[in-house]
Amino acid sequence: xxxxxxxxxxxxLSMIWAGLSCMSYLMMGLMLPTFQDYYASHPGMMPxxxxxxxxxxxxxxxxxxLVCSLLFALELAGAILMWNxxxxxxxxxxxxxxxxxxxxxxxxxxxxxxFGDVMLALLFILVYYLLLRQLGVFGQKPTxxxxxxx
Numbered sequence: 001x002x003x004x005x006x007x008x009x010x011x012x013l014s015m016i017w018a019g020l021s022c023m024s025y026l027m028m029g030l031m032l033p034t035f036q037d038y039y040a041s042h043p044g045m046m047p048x049x050x051x052x053x054x055x056x057x058x059x060x061x062x063x064x065x066l067v068c069s070l071l072f073a074l075e076l077a078g079a080i081l082m083w084n085x086x087x088x089x090x091x092x093x094x095x096x097x098x099x100x101x102x103x104x105x106x107x108x109x110x111x112x113x114x115f116g117d118v119m120l121a122l123l124f125i126l127v128y129y130l131l132l133r134q135l136g137v138f139g140q141k142p143t144x145x146x147x148x149x150x
Contacts, residue, residue, distance in 0.1 A: 007082070007131040014079040014093070014124065022072035029065030032058070064107040071096045071103070082128060085137050090128055097121045 028035075036058050039046075046054065075096035081089025101121055104112035132138060 003131050003134045010127060011079050011083050015076060018072045018076035018079060022069050022076060025065045025069035025072060029062050029069055032062045032065065061107060068103060071100050082132065085135060087137050090132055094125050097125060
């Protein structure tokens, strides 16, 4: 597998993740008051195990969900630009990914950042950087030979 194919596989994963996350955070941000009203008027509709989770979800400010949605949209745009081998795509993706890691700290407090999320984000950023560098996006000559692009 050549570098461009590897890049495209990872970018498809990122585009799916960012696109679905953008939509779900947007819906949650826009529909939060409706969800709260429905939950309050139908307390017996959900199993008892969900009550704590729902109450925590409703404590989060609406703006958190909307900002997350915007950052996931920026991440998606960055992935699309990287698909076209644009350096600005890497920068957009990286900025959005890092801000998405910091956002829970700002809105939800210290215990909101998951170590696995940090490691996965840093891994994707590093791999994207290495692949794009090998493809010549950052000014170096591409290391892929024409024979390997079959």
